[in-house]
Amino acid sequence: AIQMTQFPSSLSASIGDRVTITCRASQGIRNDLGWYQQKPGKAPKLLIYAASSLPSGVPSRFSGSGSGTDFTLTISNLQPEDFATYYCLQDYNYPRTFGQGTRVDIK
Amino acid sequence: EEQLVDSGGRLVQPGGSVRLSCVAPGFSINSFWMTWVRQAPGKGLEWVANINEDGSEKSYLDSVKGRFIIYRDKSNNALYLQMNSLRVDDTAVYFCARDRNYYAGRIAYDVFDIWGRGTKVTVSP
Numbered sequence: 001a002i003q004m005t006q007f008p009s010s011l012s013a014s015i016g017d018r019v020t021i022t023c024r025a026s027q028g029i030r031n032d033l034g035w036y037q038q039k040p041g042k043a044p045k046l047l048i049y050a051a052s053s054l055p056s057g058v059p060s061r062f063s064g065s066g067s068g069t070d071f072t073l074t075i076s077n078l079q080p081e082d083f084a085t086y087y088c089l090q091d092y093n094y095p096r097t098f099g100q101g102t103r104v105d106i107k
Numbered sequence: 108e109e110q111l112v113d114s115g116g117r118l119v120q121p122g123g124s125v126r127l128s129c130v131a132p133g134f135s136i137n138s139f140w141m142t143w144v145r146q147a148p149g150k151g152l153e154w155v156a157n158i159n160e161d162g163s164e165k166s167y168l169d170s171v172k173g174r175f176i177i178y179r180d181k182s183n184n185a186l187y188l189q190m191n192s193l194r195v196d197d198t199a200v201y202f203c204a205r206d207r208n209y210y211a212g213r214i215a216y217d218v219f220d221i222w223g224r225g226t227k228v229t230v231s232p
Contacts, residue, residue, distance in 0.1 A: 032217075043204075043223065044202075049209050050211035089154075091216060095166070097154065098154065100151050101152070
């Protein structure tokens with residue numbers, strides 16, 4: 001199975017900050033990568049697919065980049081509703097595998 | 108509104124069985140792949156299994172192969188996860204999700220775009 005290593009595992013940031021989360025795949029996965037946001041007690045929500053594409057309705061302060069093995073999720077101008085846990089997910093092959101998650105909380 | 112409602116989770120003893128259900132009151136899931144994802148207490152997300160539109164293709168996480176069965180009932184617009192020989196480490200909140208293709212240019216990418224709220228399975232003596 002492809003291992004997805006995500007870091008940092010947690011970070012503290014302030015409103016208006018720019019935040020970057022990294023995800024590294026144990027083998028090349030082209031750009032078959034998505035990012036999901038999860039708030040406590042809630043289901044995850046799709047943020048990014050194809051490494052850098054935003055679904056309709058996702059704010060433009062979210063952006064993704066990368067290809068192959070290294071990927072990043074960037075949140076610019078962090079808003080109060082962005083404090084959550086973020087997961088990457090590879091859809092290159094089975095089993096689908098998630099990163100361990102990055103918790104973003106308020107500094 | 109497109110939503111998924113998952114249910115069936117309960118407390119069960121090791122070695123026991125549980126069947127989870129997922130229905131979609133506002134749309135037909137029959138045209139979509141569907142997926143189950145779980146989350147152990149205080150832990151991250153883990154993909155469990157998925158199934159294609161007509162039930163002819165299924166994939167499973169290695170640790171649940173031979174114990175869990177994903178299937179669907181088109182007449183009831185429902186998805187199921189039959190969980191047998193349950194172990195303590197199967198304890199988790201289980202989410203069903205719609206598993207569909209989103210396109211970037213002409214290339215299709217697999218995403219989980221609608222999720223249920225989750226149903227809790229606790230395996231304990």
